[in-house]
Amino acid sequence: MIDVTVRVKSPTAARLLAGLLRQAAADEADRGQARHWRGAARRLDECVRLPRYAPRVRRPQAAEIDHSAVRRVVTGAHPLPVLTRDEARLACWHLMVNGCSITESAERLGVRPRTVSRWRAEDLGGCS
Template identity: 55%
Template sequence: MIEITIRLKGPAQARRLATLLRTLADTESDRGQAKTYRGAARRLEHLARPFRYTTTRPPRPAHAELDEEAVQRVVKGLRPLPELSRAEARIACWRLTARRCSAPEIAARVGVTPRTVNRWRAEDKAVTR
């Protein structure tokens, strides 16, 4: 295996190199090597793309205050259920787990998937051990 480091001076050069790698992949007789070239081209094109937010709402501050009232509304099931931050959702999940609610029920109230609820429960278990 040979590792090469290349410095490019901007997205235009990254896209040009990606095009050259795709051309090289089309002429390569070894299928595995062609796949490697195409993967490198795909990563270069991804890096050359401009950064854009994927959500329409502004991101939450990293250290926002926890809204205890919103967490209590979710735990008690009072409608309409408020939208929770990630930290608030995790606290609500922990409290609903203590009340022996199922993962699908917690997920519906908190606004996450049941898989996320199960992952949070497993992480909490690992920390308490």
């Protein structure tokens, strides 16, 4: 038996790897090996599954915006700080101006892609 450790940097990469494992399991003649690959794919899915509801953006405690935290998220400096809702909206606007995709912006901000789409539509005046 050989143990393999794989590190993936994003949930998207983990989902892609899980899909490849499922495809390999479907093509595998050995039923036992296919079962192990499907199990590995299931464990990858469990690692990246979002909880039912957990606020990923802190509610504002103070009226001011931490511009250094917003800058870190926009530049992608790890570890990414947790932002208040107002800071996340500002960072979303900067990411949109810089041309980041909706999914990349959502991963950086810690919100769902639908939230990023809504914020972008509101920032564009509802024309998007």
